[in-house]
Amino acid sequence: MANILDSVDQRTQLVGENRLELLIFQLNTAQLFAINVFKVKEVVKLPKLNSLPGSHPSITGVACTRGQSIPVIDLRQAIGMRPGDNGGEQNMIITEYNRTVQAFLVGQVMNIENMTWKDIQPPPSQVGRNNYLTAITKLQRDGVDRLVSIIDVEKVLAEIIDYDVQISQGVLDDEIANHFHGQKVLIVDDSSTARAQIRDTLSQLGLQIIEASNGLIALNLLKQWCDEGKHINDELLMMFTDAEMPEMDGYKLTHEIRSDARMKDLHIALNTSLSGSFNEAMVKKVGCDRFISKFQPDLLVEVVQERLRTVLSGQS
CATH class of the missing domain: 3.40.50.2300 (Response regulator)
Known part of the structure; x- marks a missing residue:
């Protein structure tokens, strides 16, 4: 799976074309989920994790990969799904958001889909404000339209990492x-x-x-x-x-x-x-x-x- 991400840095031709590439995966259910490939550094099989006492309940441990310690977030738990039996395939999507590196524990990682943003729609208003989706789309699988839920990773991270919105002393220019x-x-x-x-x-x-x-x-x-x-x-x-x-x-x-x-x-x-x-x-x-x-x-x-x-x- 890592090989399909080797050309991420060369995907700049998508800029300005209203297009994106989605990494499609599952969370040990039939439902399809996705995140933008631009935020993905690597996909690997879940390695042995080290425990992190006192961490957020959704952080399942720390992975040591390529000389770096990376917190691993159980995405299934983080978005409020019922706990799985962990008997299925387990992979780790290593991502970079907001200048930090973290990984998400997922199930099967399927493929990358090249799409247009016109095919991406906001989630239905009926799902309420507490959902973990930024958008939805559809893919053809075996002649059937399958719904794909695009994860609001920023919301997931904001519930785990305490982002401070306070302005540091001395930043505000009193003259203006x-x-x-x-x-x-x-x-x-x-x-x-x-x-x-x-x-x-x-x-x-x-x-x-x-x-x-x-x-x-x-x-x-x-x-x-x-x-x-x-x-x-x-x-x-x-x-x-x-x-x-x-x-x-x-x-x-x-x-x-x-x-x-x-x-x-x-x-x-x-x-x-x-x-x-x-x-x-x-x-x-x-x-x-x-x-x-x-x-x-x-x-x-x-x-x-x-x-x-x-x-x-x-x-x-």
Whole structure:
């Protein structure tokens, strides 16, 4: 299975094409699950694990691989499924999110599917807010449509790792602090957990936060404002967008904004958990102004302060 991931670093041609590749796996049931290949470093058979006393109940142990100690999260338990009998196939998906490496204990790892974000849909509203999905899609298996649940890994990790949204002392520039009030920031992310963490950080500055759960919703909102004769830079200080989102990803959203003369100057920061194989050259390809790895409250503040200073100096 590791061989099918050897070319992850060469998959940059997907950027800007509104496409993604999903790693499909099971959790010792017939149900299919997936995560984005860009976040996967390696897939291996589950090795012998060392216990980690006092750790979160969903951390089943620590694996030592390639000279690195990696916490292993029992994904089945983390998303609230009933405990399995552990009698089936056991694999470990090693991932990199938000500058940290962790592994997920799963069942059978099946294959990689190349898809378009248009084929990815938000989960039905009936499943409620406490689900662990960012999206769903369908795959043909033996002539039958099979539902695939795309895991909200950010929510899983946020329940295991305590992400602090407090701003460090000395980060906020007192000279411009009063100018944040009345300024608006658009946050575009399909993960409600990720949106909440940005919102809870930036609202401490007095910023007004507008949220959209995918790129298409955000683009339609911006177009509506333009059609009403509003100037985007008068409405928004800037926009933070995730990379991966159903219906329209952050790359395609940025491309569409840059292609519309009415909104092309909007300041855009790509705020993503993608790292490792992901790099800033890919961000520049679609025209983002900044690349920020997620869950860094101080950096979020520094980015909006930098933008505000530019606006106040009349150089926007």
